[in-house]
Amino acid sequence: MKIRLILSCLLIPAALKAQMLNPTMNAKAEATKMGKALVAKDYISFLKTTPPLALQHTEGGKEAMLKELKTQIDEMAKNGTYILRAWPGEPSNLIDTAKELQCTIPQYMELKVEGGKVTSETTLIGMSPDKGKTWYFIDVAGKPLNEFRELFPTLSSKLVLPPAKEPVYVEDK
Numbered sequence: 001m002k003i004r005l006i007l008s009c010l011l012i013p014a015a016l017k018a019q020m021l022n023p024t025m026n027a028k029a030e031a032t033k034m035g036k037a038l039v040a041k042d043y044i045s046f047l048k049t050t051p052p053l054a055l056q057h058t059e060g061g062k063e064a065m066l067k068e069l070k071t072q073i074d075e076m077a078k079n080g081t082y083i084l085r086a087w088p089g090e091p092s093n094l095i096d097t098a099k100e101l102q103c104t105i106p107q108y109m110e111l112k113v114e115g116g117k118v119t120s121e122t123t124l125i126g127m128s129p130d131k132g133k134t135w136y137f138i139d140v141a142g143k144p145l146n147e148f149r150e151l152f153p154t155l156s157s158k159l160v161l162p163p164a165k166e167p168v169y170v171e172d173k
Contacts, residue, residue, distance in 0.1 A: 023101055023132020027091045030135040031105050031124060035086030043069050051127060051136040057151055076111075084117070085110040091126065095156045101128040102156050107139065113169075120167040125159060127152070 030049060037045035043066050047055070055062045076082065089106030105124045110117055124137040125148065138148060142164025149155050 023094055023128060024091050024103070026132050027094075027101075027103055027105060027126045027128070027135050028088050031088035031091075031107065031126065031137060034137060035088065035107070035109075038086050039083050041070075041073060049135065049137050051138065051152070053151060054138070080112075080114045082112045083109060084112050088124070092160065094132075095158050097154055097156050099129065099154055101132050102126065102159060104159055104161065105137075116169055116171040118167045118169050121165045123161055125155065125161075127155075 034046060034049040037043070037049075046069070047062060047066060050065065055065060058065050060067075073083075086107065086109045089108065091103045091105045093103070095102045103126045105126055107122050107124045108119065109122075110119050122142070123140045125140060126135050126137050128135045138152070140148070140161050143161075145155060145157070145159055145161050
């Protein structure tokens with residue numbers, strides 16, 4: 001029994017390390033953190049998942065983006081709309097470009113609106129400059145890939161962006 005316990009204690013850190021080194025699992029874990037940060041209105045943590053290049057090309061930088069995000073969420077609340085949940089689906093196969101790993105991830109969001117709830121699905125492009133340890137995300141919002149390649153020229157043409165889906169409304173009972 002002692003040997004099993006000792007072996008378990010030795011193997012758990014190795015298993016955790018292996019899990020942390022799995023870029024696909026890391027992409028999903030980081031997208032999950034991003035969604036939770038948005039729901040919790042932890043905008044600083046949320047913006048940590050924004051590609052640095054996007055922040056650099058935003059007039060006013062991170063501070064302006066932070067202010068705009070807060071304004072949008074506050075406006076939603078004034079209109080009776082609240083983000084209840086945000087969660088990712090399964091990442092696509094990873095594409096290994098010369099400089100980074102890339103993938104797409106379905107992103108789901110449930111909103112409380114007047115009279116019911118709305119569930120939406122969008123697609124995120126995930127980019128990792130360090131082989132899967134750190135991930136940054138762009139919400140494609142139904143736009144074609146070429147609209148993002150001007151700012152992010154290293155985006156692979158192999159990325160597949162599915163067409164935008166209509167949100168689903170469910171009336172309160």
